[in-house]
Amino acid sequence: MSSQPALTRGDIARGLRELGLARGDSLIVHSSMKHLGPVEGGADTVIDAILEVIGPRGNLVLPTFNYVHPVPSPYYDPKETPGRTGILPEIGRKRPEAVRSLHPTHSVAVIGPDAGRLTAEHLSQRVFGVGSPVDLLAQGGGKVLLLGVGQTSNSTIHVAEEHAGLPKVSWTEELPVVRIRRPDGTFLSHRLDTSCSCSAAFEGAEYALRSRGEIRDVRIGGVSKLMLGRDVIRRVADMIREQPDILLCRWEHCAPCTGARRRLASGGLLPAPARGPDD
DSSP states (O other): OOOOOOBOHHHHHHHHHHHTOOTTOEEEEEEOHHHHOOBTTTHHHHHHHHHHHHOTTOEEEEEOOOOSSSOOSSOBOTTTSOOSSOHHHHHHHTSTTOEEOOOSSSOEEEESTTHHHHHTTGGGSOTTSTTSHHHHHHHTTOEEEEESOOGGGOTHHHHHHHHHTOOOOOSSSSOOEEEEEOTTSOEEEEEOOSTTOOOTTGGGHHHHHHTTTOOEEEEESEEEEEEEHHHHHHHHHHHHHHSTTTTSOOOTTOHHHHHHHHHHHHTTSSOOOOOOTTO
């Protein structure tokens, strides 16, 4: 049996246009090169194909998260600290035209004319809160591209949780403070927030969007999906308002999800957990 032929830049660009990506679009892309399959030229080819399709007026947002465990030490440096969200954003953030935000654990890198505006105030907002880079992208008509990954990688769902007012809890009792090295060499400290929480149950958002025709699919190697960020926020926020714990996982050791359930119950938004005979 012959191996899968490598995708070319033209293959990827055609697939993206079929998916509904167009000139002037802005988008955040969550990706898995492994599930995309072989690509001539690797991640650079994928980035070039996206930029070709959206053109010079579009913006490509890359999730360059390095996460909380462990926090970057001795400090976070947007120029040097590697991301841990796969090879595509890691390659993209190193391009000279990319602008990376200063958030020490969940930064984004942007290539496009709005890079400065989208990244400038990241430390002034909750990492996925209202007014964060991912929210600004969505509210401006930006799209979400899932390139070989599912909804558990869709950070815009975290933004929807914030719009819905879902109470959040940290993985740790005390939120860490992380040092950040600014591009000019000076330092500042930033306390993390709880908005990144847990995404293990986010596949539950798929039905709300798909049942309304708000997800488009195409095969570019593996299955890829495109949706409007505004649709994600609207549908997911509606789901949470109707059933507040619908996207909280059921793992008993998940501090964010079990903690959020406790807060919802204490606010009368969920039934109180059953008490054992020794309580």
